[in-house]
Amino acid sequence: MxxxxxxxxxxDTRILILGSFPGEASLLATQYYAHPRNQFWRLLSELLNEPLTELTxxxxxxxxxxYRIGLWDVLAACQRKGSLDTAIRQAAPxxxxxxxQLAPALExxxxxxxxxxxxxxxxxxxGYQTLALPSSSPAYAVLSFEQKLRAWREILHDNF
Structure with missing residues (x-):
């Protein structure tokens, strides 16, 4: 597992971004979205107008x-070979x-x-507002970065 x-x-976290489960690069680095081709940090850098990609x-x-944004994943544990979500087996949410209790201001x-x-x-x-976003994963290449960014801008809608 x-x-x-x-x-x-x-x-005071108001927005939570949930991924599925960390990929191999993230697990190895013990960091969310550690794969260099994952667009997560680049997308948030653009959204927040912050140089997140340049920071530790x-x-x-x-x-x-x-910015009152939190991170987590929907899965706590699973079996998987590789990093693709389609390879996830025996998932535990x-x-x-x-x-x-952890984030009483979460909306x-x-x-x-x-x-x-x-x-x-x-x-x-x-009771939470929910928003489905296109994956920031490099495996999801159907949309360009700019198309993903347009969708991801909805994160901040009505919140800032």
Whole structure:
């Protein structure tokens, strides 16, 4: 079994971005979105007008929390060879029941890709706004960076 990372949250976090499960590069580096071709940090750099890609990983997380944005994954553990979501087997979801205590100001949950987005109905039923986003993964090449960025701009809609 492979195990994911703890959530990056604060009491004042208003937006949570949920991925599916860390890829091989992320697990090796113990960092969210560590694969150099993953567009996650570049997308957020553009959205926030912050040079996140130039910062150290701890500084990136600190900046996100400053904007009241948190990170986590929908899965706590799984079996998988490689990094593709389609290879995920024996998935165990994270425990979202305690989310209200971890981030009482949380309003909106955004899903990075279709696999993560499968959890939208559950979290919508818990009272959160939800937003499904195109995956920032390099494996999702159907959309250009600019097309992804247009969709990702919805993260900030009504929040800043």
């Amino acid at each position: 492979l195990y994911g990372f703890p959530p990056v949250l604060a009491n 990983y701890p500084a990136r997380l600190e900046r996100l929390l400053t 994270n425990d979202f029941a305690g989310l209200q 909106k949950i955004c899903f990075n890709g279709k696999t993560a987005g499968r959890f939208a109905p559950v979290l919508r039923a818990a």
